[in-house]
Amino acid sequence: MANAEQNLIEFRGVSWRANGGSEAAIIDDVSLEVARGKTLVLLGRSGSGKTTLLKLINGMHWPSKGKVLVEGRATREWDAIRLRRGIGYVIQEAGLFPHFTVAENVGLVPGLENWPKEKIAGRVKEMLQLVGLEPGEFAQRKPRELSGGQRQRVGVARALAADPPILLMDEPFGALDPVTRAELQREFKALAERLGKTIVFVTHDLREALLLASHIILLEKGRLAASAGPEEFLRLRHPEVLAFAASLDVTGGAA
């Protein structure tokens, strides 16, 4: 089953404790794999360890126990800078640099990788068009001159700019109003399918998970509580799955 060719990301019995292992496990004995081109959604309540798990992939955290493999190589064996430049990262509120223009933000990683200027400029234009922002109108703006949805689009463009095979997304649409969120979710789904990126997507929104996932993993207190494709997920009888399914009903069948 473990196949480095197919699995771009793999966790083997991974635990993580804060402060170099002295505290309670935030991630407790998790094993999983993400095949090339698939979208894994990590679902869970706040504090279930989703974000921590994400940060174990790009070497923002290192496993206290077990191994995280990226492209078949343990993250500990990677040079952290190289590893991260090959992995796009999008977070809530986008985390754009406020002192950079949109173009400078999007061109950041290509710049760090010493691409020639013209190539960066071309790439920035291409990326902005890809996320539905007209380069002529937006390239020279500062992040504060954008709406929340536009900032998040720039965040996605920035993550994709150096064409990384992997994309990590930590509740990227969580802070948006419901209408904008639904728009971005739909557009992002189409984009992900077109680009064939391997994506790990963190959310606490079951509807978002069902919409975007090739596979859903439910985390509970740092442990893997359930794992299923989006079609089977709601048929699982695990209590935490039922709790999430109930949350779906309460929102009044907004789907």
Add this chain to the structure above:
Amino acid sequence: MTGLWSFMAEHQSEILSATVEHVELVCIAMAAAILIGVPLGMLIVRRAELRALALGIAGIFQTIPSLALFGFLIPIPFIGGIGKRTAIVALTLYALLPILRNTYVGLTEIDPAVLESAEAMGMTQAQILFRVRFPLGLAVILAGVRTATIITIGVATIAAAIGAGGLGTFIFRGVALVNDSLLLAGAIPAALLAILADFLLGRLERRLRVT
């Protein structure tokens, strides 16, 4: 008041040269304090063990009454003695805390999401420091420089007590001779310098602020 104006008009050139001397003292001390304080502030961002020590020592200098600090330095070899050099050392030590503290605060109080994404995109610690922390913290650092400059302009008047010259010479003579005109001939230009520095650095600070 007419006495003051005619006194100042009469001693125009002396006041002017004392003002120039004063500005020189302040500029040299500020340059030294910035050259020490800003790099040190950058260093303690990631060196927690140095942080308390550096801020503590800079804080101690600030608690020493300024006249006493000048006095303490006089017997110290190389940096001490009577004259400009000692005064500059004392003024530098005095200006250090606001610069060091504001540099540290400016470089650390940055939106965590910005720092997180910088790290996640594979920027090295040096790149994060110079391309993210520094430009975003510059306005706060400059606010420290502004505070330090105003303090230094005031404290530099005391430098005259150890023979360093500057506008303090008029003030000390004025106090000794109970002569208001003499005293104000030193105090007014010093106050005007402080107001001017505050205004100019405040404008620069607002321009560098990133929202």
